Amino acid sequence: MDLIYFDNAATTPIYPEVIETMHATMQEDFGNPSSVHAAGRSAKAMVESARKYIANQMGVLPKEIIFTSGGTEGDNTVMQSALHQLGIRHFISSPIEHHAVIHPLENMVQQGHIKLDLVNILPSGLPDKDDLKRLLSSSDEKKMVSLMHVNNEVGTIIDLNAIGNLCHEHNALFHTDTVQSIGHFDLDFGVLPVDFAVASAHKFHGPKGIGFLYIQKDTGLSGILLGGSQERGMRAGTESVHNIVGMHTAFQLSCKRMQADALHIKDLKSYCLAQLQAALPGTIFNGASGDFENSTYTIVNARLPMDEKKAQLLAFYLDLQGVCCSKGSACQSGSGGESHVLQYLLTAEQNKAPSLRFSFSAHNTKTEIDKLIDILVDYAKN
């Protein structure tokens, strides 16, 4: 059975060119970048070439890019370093952040190290700016704000300029989780008022277990992993050269194809929204995922007009039919699929209906959407 893969916010298929470059690197460039001989120098050159390319694309200096194992490490590094190295005790975040941000913050609260305020989130998934202003004005001390650029469940996009400027006006550093946007949007951290941002290669057709962290050079933030002096002492550990090379190629291809891919995916999303509403009247799009202004073009989070009983087996049924997507409703039974995002954004009653996240890449087609709609309609009828 051919799979219909609509779960690109979870991970994307690796570009064949990426596999080729990684394969060649693993076979031929096995040197340790810290070694001073030819094999080491060759590996080091590949790592630095990736850093230079990424920094250039992001509008920053190569020394402001640190390679990490992915989004989770990047987010954890910023939160923990802000406390331990910068001495920040007041953090502001939101209830719909990724767990890679929420869990380290909660852990720091439990240990009595920090005060954490969560900004109110509007039904669209956007932060309430007045509430953010109120929290930022509540003290003069140095603060850290962490608000994600694109929400991985409902796709809401925040205005990095407006939020970042607000933070800077109130003595707050601004961290944003850009895992769902880097590789899909053209971001220039040389211009945007962002101090820290994280990326994960497997969200833009690269390998898993590699990503990068942008640290604005004047912030004074350093890493949490101690050991060797790799990454200028910011992140100890032998560099994962084949993964870095794979991420480099994936990022190059994503940047090159971004405009054309975005057009194609936007068209798919429009089609998906229209087809779902036509075939299953009463479908509601969670957060802002039904529009393009406040939501990413890659994600649709749909609440389907089905009762609780139907909701329970829907994800299972789609899986049996070869459809890969994420279930996001708070009370769908099964494998721990409770979504803290939908629990926050929706009422208990609304969460009785099944919510599904469909997330697209340039590999998807309208024919696949037609198949999905047929499968959903069949399931709703029977």
Ligand SMILES: Cc1ncc(COP(=O)(O)O)c(C=O)c1O
């Ligand atoms: C918004 C967001 N942040 C962080 C992560 C974690 O990234 P990684 O899988 O690279 O650790 C993810 C992955 O799902 C994500 O969507």
